[in-house]
Amino acid sequence: MGFTYFARRVVGTLPPLFGVLLLTFLIVHAVPGDPALLLAGEEASVERVQEVRRDLGLDRPLPQQFVSYVGRVTRGDLGTSFSQSKPVTAVIGERIGPTLLLSGTAMFISTTLGLVLGSAAARRPNGRFDLVVNTASLVGYAIPTFWLAQMAVLLLSVRLGLFPILGYTDARRQLTGIDHAADIAYHLILPATVLAVSEIALLTRVVRTGVLQQSGREYVRTARAKGLTEERVSSHARRNALLPVVTLIGARVGFLVSGAVVLEAVFSWPGLGTVITTAAQQADRNTMIGLVLVIAVSVILANLVTDLLYGWIDPRVRRL
Amino acid sequence: MSVDSEVLETEGPPGTRRSRSVLRRVAARPAGVAGLVLTGSVALVALLADRIAPGDPFQVTPTALRPPSSVHLLGTDNMGRDLFRAVVHGVRTSTTVVVWVTGLSAMIGLAAGAVAGYLGGAVDRLLLRATELVQSIPRFFLALLVLSVFDRSLRNLVLVLGFTSWTLLARVVRAETLSIRTRGFVESSRSSGATGSRILLRHVLPNVFPTAAVVVALGASRVVLLEAGLAFLGLSDQNQMSLGLLVNNAQNYLDQAWWMSVFPGSAIAFMVLGINFVADALTDALNPLLERTEAAT
Numbered sequence: 001m002g003f004t005y006f007a008r009r010v011v012g013t014l015p016p017l018f019g020v021l022l023l024t025f026l027i028v029h030a031v032p033g034d035p036a037l038l039l040a041g042e043e044a045s046v047e048r049v050q051e052v053r054r055d056l057g058l059d060r061p062l063p064q065q066f067v068s069y070v071g072r073v074t075r076g077d078l079g080t081s082f083s084q085s086k087p088v089t090a091v092i093g094e095r096i097g098p099t100l101l102l103s104g105t106a107m108f109i110s111t112t113l114g115l116v117l118g119s120a121a122a123r124r125p126n127g128r129f130d131l132v133v134n135t136a137s138l139v140g141y142a143i144p145t146f147w148l149a150q151m152a153v154l155l156l157s158v159r160l161g162l163f164p165i166l167g168y169t170d171a172r173r174q175l176t177g178i179d180h181a182a183d184i185a186y187h188l189i190l191p192a193t194v195l196a197v198s199e200i201a202l203l204t205r206v207v208r209t210g211v212l213q214q215s216g217r218e219y220v221r222t223a224r225a226k227g228l229t230e231e232r233v234s235s236h237a238r239r240n241a242l243l244p245v246v247t248l249i250g251a252r253v254g255f256l257v258s259g260a261v262v263l264e265a266v267f268s269w270p271g272l273g274t275v276i277t278t279a280a281q282q283a284d285r286n287t288m289i290g291l292v293l294v295i296a297v298s299v300i301l302a303n304l305v306t307d308l309l310y311g312w313i314d315p316r317v318r319r320l
Numbered sequence: 321m322s323v324d325s326e327v328l329e330t331e332g333p334p335g336t337r338r339s340r341s342v343l344r345r346v347a348a349r350p351a352g353v354a355g356l357v358l359t360g361s362v363a364l365v366a367l368l369a370d371r372i373a374p375g376d377p378f379q380v381t382p383t384a385l386r387p388p389s390s391v392h393l394l395g396t397d398n399m400g401r402d403l404f405r406a407v408v409h410g411v412r413t414s415t416t417v418v419v420w421v422t423g424l425s426a427m428i429g430l431a432a433g434a435v436a437g438y439l440g441g442a443v444d445r446l447l448l449r450a451t452e453l454v455q456s457i458p459r460f461f462l463a464l465l466v467l468s469v470f471d472r473s474l475r476n477l478v479l480v481l482g483f484t485s486w487t488l489l490a491r492v493v494r495a496e497t498l499s500i501r502t503r504g505f506v507e508s509s510r511s512s513g514a515t516g517s518r519i520l521l522r523h524v525l526p527n528v529f530p531t532a533a534v535v536v537a538l539g540a541s542r543v544v545l546l547e548a549g550l551a552f553l554g555l556s557d558q559n560q561m562s563l564g565l566l567v568n569n570a571q572n573y574l575d576q577a578w579w580m581s582v583f584p585g586s587a588i589a590f591m592v593l594g595i596n597f598v599a600d601a602l603t604d605a606l607n608p609l610l611e612r613t614e615a616a617t
Contacts, residue, residue, distance in 0.1 A: 015449060015452070015453060016452060016453050016455075016456035016457075019453040019454075019456065019457070020456065020457055023457065023462075024465070027465060027466065027469065028469070030470075031469045031470065138351075138593065138596055138597065138600065139589075139593065141592075141596060142541070142589050142590075142592035142593035142596055143585075143589045143592075144545055144548050144549065144552075144564075144567075144585065144588050144589065144592075145549075146548075146549065146552050146564075146567060147567050147581065147584075147585030147588060147589070150567065150570065150571065150574060150581045150585065151581070151582075151585070153574060154574050154575075154578060154581070158574060158575050254458045254459075254460075257458075258458065258460035258461065258549070261460075261553075262549050262552060262553060265552070265553065265568075265571075266571065276461075276464065276553070277553050277554065279468070280464050280467070280468035280553060280554070280555055281468070281554055281555075283468050283469055284468075285468075285469055288464065288465045288468050288469070289465065291461065292458070292461045292462060292464075292465050295458050295461050296456065296457055296458055296461070299456060299458055300456050303456065
């Protein structure tokens, strides 16, 4: 891949990063109420409040405060979480693992199934299989993840007892090693599948449309006309049909993480979801902002990866 | 996004006649009919909420956790609240949010996209940058942040979602405008002295409209899910009944009162499904390319 393309894409992530920082900064400063007064307490003297204000740097002009905010964030200092009384980075670090495991598994499940179902449905457009897949994906894309989760728990866990009702591991059994991993996997199957459903629906449709659109193109007709085998023809078409799938990766990271956060509440999954819910309800500003920043940065990075992948798959893009 | 330019190849400023025929083509498809019926009923329920289920949806009674019956059509919840009334009012809240958010974001998206595509140059680059910037902010988490530090009012919810939901529309409208402005009828209108704003309003917007409608519809259905998700996490307006809040309440009573989860949840799903059906039929109706593949098989 050309270095200029690579460099341009990497530099291109800077404006959105700056935008996210600016936006979070502005939101905090638009909130009514004086944080210095809040921190010093109701009975504090005027001098004490002034002192706190100076300590927090709140007496300086806004642009200067913004610069020091950006400095702090880039050094990895996200402040202290009021609701957990420890550094926000520590809170996020402790809880991000399960969320990544959950959304990563869902990403894997949905990509695999989406590709398989979508290309199978495109094989005979408007055939019976296509219609079933099409309708199922419309329904799957419409169901709110958290509600699907409740229905799945109600039917599969409560009524049929197939899966554990909640949690990350079985707390009653102190398992180690392989047994521990297997226990997590057993607890993971249901939430990950539920989280994957709307993504499967989306991808199936995108893949199906992509394959169908390619099959009408000139180059496919040419390939057929010059006598290539059907396998070779579709291998040409597949590369082009995959482009929209790659484009979606960045957006899906955002969907999956926000889906995971909401879903974790249903399954008592010990990830970022519970942290966010508590922080949001207690108006724990630092934690909320820290989380928004971490998630925004991951989405921006996912978009960067998408762009780079895109340039690798489709050389035409690099010239843009 | 490529509802192909072929659709818009019909030259001349096509006005209402074509949009009426698009509506007819939507209604000619099973998905379109289902979508129009679902969306229409939701709109009716939202408009007539106080007639259909009069009274305070938060009204607590001693008859808690009753299954659906002739008295309580959808049963009651753990605090004895009538679920039918709660769901009807929840649908109304959700619809209100969707209408406002969609209106706000559609206005921003149409204006930004049409202006960027028509003027081009520095304005275009600037608006494109702004679009990318807004797109990189995770909508759901920004809404969480805003609703947790400010008032949890419907107004704040509408503002935060409205100002972050216009980007896809802007991109699509920009692309369409770019292709339309080189067409013959725009050229001829310009050469006969029409002003830029007149060309935009009379020629560009009507032509962009069908494609924009699909994007707007799909965006609206995401807003239903976002509103429900935020309410599920407890970030809904305290004075407005919400479907997401109802599903959240059901969480601790799943094994005793299935109806507490089933009804509000399926109400959300039906709302989203209705809008998606309409969008789907609209896409099909606007895409002769796909129709041709249909005819071939």
